[in-house]
Amino acid sequence: MRDAVALQTASNPDATALVDTESGASWTYDELHDAVETTAGRLAALGVESGDRLGVLMETRPAFARLAFACARLGAVLVPLNARLAVPELRAQVRSVEPVAIVCEAETAADARELDAPTVSVDAGDRPALADSDPVDVKAADLAWSDTRALLFTSGTTGSPKAVRLTYGNVAASAVASAFRLGVLPDDRWLCPLSMYHTGGLSVVLRSALYGTTAVLTRGFDAEDVLAALDEYDCTGVSLVPTMLQRLLDAGAISDSLRFALVGGAPTPPDLVVRALDADVPVCPTYGMTETASQVATLRPEQAADRSDSVGRPLLGTDVTVVGDDGEPLSAGEVGELVVSGPTVTPGYVGDDGRESFSEFGLRTGDRGYVDEDGFLHVGGRRADQIVTGGENVHPEEVAAVLESHPGVDEVAVVGVPDEEWGERVGALVVSASDVTAATLDEFSDDRLAGYKRPRVVAFAEELPRTASGTVDRAAVRDALADEN
Structure with a gap:
């Protein structure tokens, strides 16, 4: 057999x-x-x-x-x-x-x-x-x-x-x-x-x-x-x-x-x-x-x-x-x-x-x-905040590492943004001191990340929201991206 x-x-x-x-x-x-x-x-x-x-x-x-x-x-x-x-x-x-x-x-x-x-x-x-x-x-x-x-x-x-x-x-x-x-x-x-x-x-x-x-x-x-x-x-x-x-x-x-x-x-x-x-x-x-x-x-x-x-x-x-x-x-x-x-x-x-x-x-x-x-x-939620978009698994840490390698990016938080068609889309809240745009980040990611891993929702902030313990407040990141969705 x-x-x-x-x-x-x-x-x-x-x-x-x-x-x-x-x-x-x-x-x-x-x-x-x-x-x-x-x-x-x-x-x-x-x-x-x-x-x-x-x-x-x-x-x-x-x-x-x-x-x-x-x-x-x-x-x-x-x-x-x-x-x-x-x-x-x-x-x-x-x-x-x-x-x-x-x-x-x-x-x-x-x-x-x-x-x-x-x-x-x-x-x-x-x-x-x-x-x-x-x-x-x-x-x-x-x-x-x-x-x-x-x-x-x-x-x-x-x-x-x-x-x-x-x-x-x-x-x-x-x-x-x-x-x-x-x-x-x-x-x-x-x-x-x-x-x-x-x-x-x-x-x-x-x-x-x-x-x-x-x-x-x-x-x-x-x-x-x-x-x-x-x-x-x-x-x-x-x-x-x-x-x-x-x-x-x-x-x-x-x-x-x-x-x-x-x-x-x-x-x-x-x-x-x-x-x-x-x-x-x-x-x-x-x-x-x-x-x-x-x-x-x-x-x-x-x-x-x-x-x-x-x-x-x-x-x-x-x-x-x-x-x-x-x-x-x-x-x-x-x-x-x-x-x-x-x-x-x-x-x-x-x-x-x-x-x-x-x-x-x-x-x-x-x-x-x-x-x-x-x-x-009954299944719901993933320990590592993994994003599932159209059946593909995306890990926020991997996407953030690529975006943060851009010389104009200081910090990034990556989360899943709810989407009726795909389940989730990849979203990124970016801290940058230069004239970085969503378009330039997409172009930068083109040969570094698979298409389904590239952020489809991007917003910019002066700093990332954090909890009292200093970790990134992922719920607040999602709220910040909501207006861009």
Whole structure:
């Protein structure tokens, strides 16, 4: 089961494995098996071996899926890199994991060539191109459930990028637990408009192969295109972030072929849950994280009407313990830090012994919430004032450090500003003694921060508001930015 495509080729060869909505092309498991074999052979010809780390810098597309499965066949470790990051951010991540090569596409080739690893493109017009390598015969790797399947980056609660180790066992346990919550049918088609360098997007492709069902890929998210794809391909499932769900509801009627619409990456507002249910969309608010190979808890549609502020009970095999500041478990209804344990939880981070991230009850998430008397999880707030904008995590300290490196900036406070569409936007209150403007700061940040991390709300002050103890008064900062919103 470590090579899911090979497994399905033996038992389910004629079933549709993959659909590309942009081209209309599709692959059966038998056809995908041959394509993966070719891709693995070409990677092997370039010197990629079992245990090597292979970086992938591209958006969701069939070539990304083939690379993910080719890594399993070779025994290589897949390292998806966020194609939206600025080059300095990518460079730091690449140095932390030292991939033997980076596979890119035409749109990311220029950035990839600035990183510290050999680069090859999946697009024939680029040089060097993966297709230029003559494939060699590949012997399927002998893998264990404890072997690392992928390294996915997350900022972590400290703001420092960390590479999360996800094993074959983590991925399989997550697929099983999700199946028990959402169900699996032979004709399921799961549409993925999410980026595959995030666990929410990658998990759709990996789980579908384990189930022997179909993954339907879109190239990015456009509400009209996604609505059309859901209908044209009779999709039974879709993964979204709240902003995407809102845009789909704004754009028109959503296909009645859906059994579930999994919505995560950021808190789903209760009124959005109610709106979806009123539109007969089987919405499933979920809470998950990279460190758990996606879902931790998920609410079923029939439960959502009465519990629109919950993310459901923890999935099969997953335990969530709510602890207080002293690290001791709290009673039902008491708010504290969420600690997660179970077979989906990462064994740790690259280059980190994990002692600060784990406790006797499991992985410390840094998220706050409570479990009610009926076992339903409610999530709200993050310990480190992390900002979640459109499903992307942003750490204020990282943004502030970049802005404060501008020679005209003295101090900066960065907070999340409420936004109806994105959940939050990044806001910055700036202390400057020179003629710095919001436009100059945006230009300064352009090649230093990913677009979603750059402040969209900027205000200026003579000094930052502070509490009696001298720390920045974040509530007052939000008030100061309110007039600019």
